[in-house]
Amino acid sequence: QVQLQESGPGLVKPSQTLSLTCTVSGGSISSGAYYWTWIRQPAGKGLEWIGRIYVSGTTFYNPSLESRVSISADTSKNQFSLRLTSVTAADTAMYYCVRDEGGFNSRAMDVWGQGIMVTVSS
């Protein structure tokens, strides 16, 4: 059974870079069937798709975040990562890493990590 686990700092200073890692267990991120995705959710608000990466390295980002975000993958560690630059208080949120299945019979976002709370504050 595939499991995802987020890790990284829970507190980031304004204007700095938020960096999170998602470790995948029970399956390989090199599988061609999936996109590896980041979602965030500010407290009391809805879900926001940040972006995703395919095993080939192809990435897609939320247009509203595209200038500040990058997602990368390390197949040797079975991990993928999120970097968000120039953070402000508006980036304070719970961040989830998610498996998003591709293909005609896609089950969409079928596996979620438990989430990691990141606060932007000095």
Added chain:
Amino acid sequence: DIQMTQSPSTLSASVGDRVTITCRASQGISNWLAWYQQKPGKAPKPLIYKTSNLQSGVPSRFSGSGSGTEFTLTISSLQPDDFATYYCQQYESFSRTFGQGTKVESK
């Protein structure tokens, strides 16, 4: 970007009620629509994919329908465990988007 709009934002219902939540897309998304359930302090739980297919382990009282731009999630007989917030999500485009959520609360 494809915008997703859910209605209502909040729904008050009682155990045993039939509950319907609507999700509208700003442009056609064929049947590339998923639903998620989220409880406070927890990650979203996948419920339905491709409009009407239940994820593994999801009770049959949940069902989904629709195509194009209008979709519905129905709970045939609301159970105590179903009080939660529900989100629709389109995956027709390269850029995924969610609805704003519908909170199902106890009447």
